[in-house]
Amino acid sequence: MVRAGVYARISSDREGDNLAIGRQVADCEALAERRGWTVVERYVDADVSAWGGKRRPEYERLSEEIEAGLIDALVVYHADRLHRHPRELEEFMALCERLRFWKIATVSGDLDLGTHDGQLMARMLGAFARKESDDKSRRISRKHEEIAAQGRPSGGGTRPFGYESDHRTVRPAEAAIIRECAARALAGDSLRSICIDLNDRGVATVKGARWVPQTLKRMLVSGRISGQRERKGEIVAKADWEGIISPVETERLRAKLRDPARRTNRSARRYLLPRLLRCGLCNGKLYAQPRADGTRRYVCKGGPVGGCGKITIVAEPVELFTVEAVLHRLDSPEFAASLNGRRHEDGEAAGWQTEIEQADEKLAELADLWARDEISRAEWLKAADTIRQRQDVARKRLGALNRTSAIAEHVGNAEDLRRRWDGLTLSRQQQIVAAVLDHLHVGPGRPGLNRFDYTRLTPVWRA
Numbered sequence: 511m512v513r514a515g516v517y518a519r520i521s522s523d524r525e526g527d528n529l530a531i532g533r534q535v536a537d538c539e540a541l542a543e544r545r546g547w548t549v550v551e552r553y554v555d556a557d558v559s560a561w562g563g564k565r566r567p568e569y570e571r572l573s574e575e576i577e578a579g580l581i582d583a584l585v586v587y588h589a590d591r592l593h594r595h596p597r598e599l600e601e602f603m604a605l606c607e608r609l610r611f612w613k614i615a616t617v618s619g620d621l622d623l624g625t626h627d628g629q630l631m632a633r634m635l636g637a638f639a640r641k642e643s644d645d646k647s648r649r650i651s652r653k654h655e656e657i658a659a660q661g662r663p664s665g666g667g668t669r670p671f672g673y674e675s676d677h678r679t680v681r682p683a684e685a686a687i688i689r690e691c692a693a694r695a696l697a698g699d700s701l702r703s704i705c706i707d708l709n710d711r712g713v714a715t716v717k718g719a720r721w722v723p724q725t726l727k728r729m730l731v732s733g734r735i736s737g738q739r740e741r742k743g744e745i746v747a748k749a750d751w752e753g754i755i756s757p758v759e760t761e762r763l764r765a766k767l768r769d770p771a772r773r774t775n776r777s778a779r780r781y782l783l784p785r786l787l788r789c790g791l792c793n794g795k796l797y798a799q800p801r802a803d804g805t806r807r808y809v810c811k812g813g814p815v816g817g818c819g820k821i822t823i824v825a826e827p828v829e830l831f832t833v834e835a836v837l838h839r840l841d842s843p844e845f846a847a848s849l850n851g852r853r854h855e856d857g858e859a860a861g862w863q864t865e866i867e868q869a870d871e872k873l874a875e876l877a878d879l880w881a882r883d884e885i886s887r888a889e890w891l892k893a894a895d896t897i898r899q900r901q902d903v904a905r906k907r908l909g910a911l912n913r914t915s916a917i918a919e920h921v922g923n924a925e926d927l928r929r930r931w932d933g934l935t936l937s938r939q940q941q942i943v944a945a946v947l948d949h950l951h952v953g954p955g956r957p958g959l960n961r962f963d964y965t966r967l968t969p970v971w972r973a
């Protein structure tokens with residue numbers, strides 16, 4: 511049995527659309543019956559005009575009971591009965607996504623999570639809700655960065671080796687050890703041998719532990735011991751405490767001890783969707799072009815490139831949208847069907863590859879014949895044209911086969927891919943996206959809209 515809840519709300523702010531509670535509930539119950547769901551609970555908020563922050567006790571009870579697993583399905587008259595603000599809808603969708611609570615139906619049919627497309631919308635809204643809360647924690651972390659940039663210690667925690675617990679006053683005996691270790695490391699002593707020596711001499715860490723190379727290395731490459739503040743491993747400011755060694759020594763220690771992968775500058779995050787976004791106005795390609803403050807964006811370039819120059823979209827949400835949509839598409843029955851249509855024999859790719867190579871050989875032969883005056887220029891061009899056309903077909907077929915094999919293992923298995931997504935390389939992510947998505951139209955933004963407007967985006971899937 512599917513246990514359904516019905517949610518109804520009266521709002522007095524919309525003329526002509528103000529259905530009596532009784533009628534809303536009755537229509538919802540009828541819909542539940544058509545779906546074969548049993549209505550076990552009704553939640554009715556007798557609401558109020560534009561409830562800016564006003565509590566809706568029944569809505570809250572509904573959320574709690576969904577969370578508690580007391581109902582399996584929900585029927586509402588219209589999506590805007592459930593939520594007035596997109597932000598609220600997103601939070602609700604995040605809840606549904608977390609609990610896999612997809613049985614939601616609306617009498618008006620505008621938010622039907624029983625369908626695949628409805629779930630895609632829900633997933634995307636959920637992803638945006640998560641993104642917003644990530645942004646919030648990023649703002650908090652930026653606050654820490656400011657403190658770091660001002661050169662103040664972040665405070666708290668164990669006192670650092672070489673300093674008192676105020677993190678500022680130098681402890682001379684430990685400072686001497688630090689200078690000695692720095693000099694030995696720079697002279698080429700291994701961290702291991704220095705640790706053995708310290709441990710033999712009874713020099714302990716601040717926690718009273720024995721030294722291990724990892725701890726020693728962390729201390730020696732820290733900006734702290736030369737009176738510098740760092741943030742995520744990069745030196746960001748001169749600190750307001752005294753150094754024990756010089757900044758130049760720190761620089762040399764870092765060059766010597768740090769793992770080479772970390773020494774390279776972290777390159778700016780690259781773009782997931784080059785060549786896949788199209789301008790909704792002029793159909794031109796969008797190009798990756800960061801704003802002056804470094805915010806990654808895709809833009810329709812005007813001028814010589816030939817675009818209209820009117821469309822700009824911030825990269826992060828559009829990439830988030832695309833990944834969700836692609837993962838969702840991988841699980842859709844239509845995609846599995848279209849892929850089955852292109853299943854191929856093992857030898858097929860090799861066949862197309864051979865055809866491409868043979869075409870190259872023939873083109874070379876033709877050029878040779880013309881060079882020896884055995885055929886006319888017109889004959890050469892005509893024959894070459896035919897060969898190139900066949901070669902193009904072979905290239906396209908081969909490309910399609912390669913795309914298919916790039917994603918074959920993920921079809922119908924998107925949950926697993928979603929978990930692994932962030933660990934994939936950018937080029938692998940691009941390969942998967944391009945195997946599913948032909949391109950994505952980006953429409954114009956609506957002025958004054960503060961939140962990301964996913965209705966601007968229209969994916970065009972590969973058939």
Ligand SMILES: [Zn+2]
Nearest residue numbers: 789792810818
């Ligand atoms: Zn354009």
